[in-house]
Amino acid sequence: MNWLFDERTECYSVQTTLTVGEYLDLVESAYQSKGSLSGQRDALKTTTGKRIRERMVSDIRRGAVLPPVVIGVVVDEKTFQKYPVADAILIEEILPEDVKGKLSIIDGMQRTTALMEAASVDIGVRDRAMRVEFWLTRSVRAMVYRMLVLNTGQVPWTLGRQLSVVYAPLLAEITDRVPELNRVFTPDKGGRRVTAGEFGSDAIVELYIAFNLRKVTVDTKESLSDEFSRLDFVENVSDDRFQGQFYSVMSVLVQLDKAFSKYDSGAPVRFGKGRNIFDGQPARIGLVVAIAQYVLGRPGADRQSGERATRMDEIVTNAGAMCTRVGKLNVEELGDFLRLEVLTETLDRRVGQVGRYERNMFFEAFNVLVSEGFEVPSMEPCWRAN
Template identity: 40%
Template structure:
């Protein structure tokens, strides 16, 4: 391929660069193999298409591909620094760079098309000559979105898919969450990520499974405590709320900072070990944040304090001011909490009241009740500027 200048266009809204390149199908499938397989294929990205109409569309796509149709460009995303972007002036350099950065690529739009392409290759497997011809002669258009932050890729992905076949939002975020996990690891050395096949029960504060962190990320963006992870996101308002949140360049920084405070809070809670047996579900401090509803409640409460409740949009300046004020208050609260002895912690946590209130639920889903309960509890703590003699007022707020 002759070398030439790259045709890159900068998106001034997100700071991303758009780049369009064509590949032989064989090269494309090799390029995205890791991005595709590491997520478990289509069903890990988008909710399975089960309706008869959807199946017919899929079959038509495969049929059209076999007949030589050209599909809309697949969109691949990658996060690079500004310095790296400036080095990608020549096409040959870019192609070499990308071939060595396959593990960093994400398919932000085109899982259905990629699956259909693989299906055609599978159907031709009995005729090696025809298969090789198809792989080498079929051209695939690829649009690269080169971003300087994962935030921009999430924003771009959600905008691309709004109004199409509904995606499971959790699956969409998983597509681009790996770089965020890397950032979280680097910024929170005291945080330990448990693998999916690890035991679900953690052994100490600061340990979390990746899927639980994804839920916290969603709770922060949606500013909600109830997230139906296994359902399609038919609620366009929720999708638009998340798009609005990720349109703020500081969004992921807000989340990482609040998460770091949460980890400190988790560890501070873990310091409380009652001398006497406590009746009820919560028998020691750490067990509060063993509960995912409590984690979600804290994160969602912080998100609402910074960005407002769903439907209320604050200005960038107001978000920055509220974020700064909240950070200062949490930091001061943690410094005070970390200095307390066991007797002071016993008074402060008041686990007896927490257990009594939690066990008094009469009807409804326990999970939904606890999420609403802890959201209100931590909203109360924030409203009181973290200056409470004990958490009793929080436990009784719902």
């Protein structure tokens, strides 16, 4: 195995040779929990794409050597400190058993699809040798940076698709770093939000994108044609503190969600409970982007890393103090503080593009909360900000 240390992202690059069969078995076990490989990046479906893949399958069967497939692996600190393992021969010697189901193909999805097709029609392909490069990291942020900056010249991915490659390790790290989260439900482990502190995995990934781009309207299905957005994304994930700041924002969101959820009017209306505020994505996006702009700066006007850290600490302190104050209120007092009837009236306005309107409305609302240092007599000035 050939080991190199990437000083920029603090990752180890390990290139080795496996048989096609060993590689496919490793990939298959890694994605059993996700159902299929197509969940990461679909095989090309265009006529040209199909022809290219058919040619690739034919070349593989004739003995062609493909460029290395790149696999991303997030390991814990204890495992990372053991690297490099100079005398390692088998993959099992560098990959702990518990991470094999969390591998991410960050470069080579189409080659993997072609290898699977070739092996299905010619069993002899499984005995052929192929090169595989493993990127071993202890940080999801480093993997995202590696993917966005160094994976060039490919079929354009959507922003959501690129992040879905590190979907599992990102969610695993969030649940570890944001202990206030009660539950994260995924497409594989479905569910619905029944109490505060529960969110869907897709919603969390969208919040991550919104925090990074500092925009309330995030289309995860669009390609990264906006070079300014791509640049903002890369610049943010290059900051060592950025990932931790996102987790801090998620912690603030969950704390507010739980504090507000203690109120229940008993009325069968949209905002009859305090929990209903963050039941929808517009309020979550609004809060996250309001904090993002305060901490990171508006798009195109980025703050320095030190100022970001100071402002993030300020947000965490002020939000925590507000949650403590709210936690001391009885149900009637909490209802008077939340002023959900004012929120309802604000959102009942007949407007076009309801989703966009609600995101902007909540963004303006939480902008007030942030600018006031989370010290407001009630939420009414927030709900009436737009």
